[in-house]
Amino acid sequence: MEWSEVDYLGCLQSERRGYAWVMQHHGGLTPTRAWEAALERYPYEPDDAPFRGLLFHDEAWHWAMLAIHGDRYVVEHPELAHPSAEYLDS
Numbered sequence: 001m002e003w004s005e006v007d008y009l010g011c012l013q014s015e016r017r018g019y020a021w022v023m024q025h026h027g028g029l030t031p032t033r034a035w036e037a038a039l040e041r042y043p044y045e046p047d048d049a050p051f052r053g054l055l056f057h058d059e060a061w062h063w064a065m066l067a068i069h070g071d072r073y074v075v076e077h078p079e080l081a082h083p084s085a086e087y088l089d090s
Helices: 005-025 031-041 060-069 085-089
Strands: none
Touching: 005 031, 005 060, 005 085, 031 060
């Protein structure tokens, strides 16, 4: 997919915000550390980077749950398989 810079930056900011929210509310990180984790997980990719934005194929909720609970989180924590209402409202 071709991203305009405005679209890419908007998506990047949104996913970072969602990831940080999950890391704070479910991962127990401080707001500062949660934001740092989001920046690490969602680094800026230049517009000529191959597969720019590929990370966006799954929602920030999923990537954060993988970081917190591991790749079997859907099996071991089925209640977390889908984003919570609080996350969606954040």
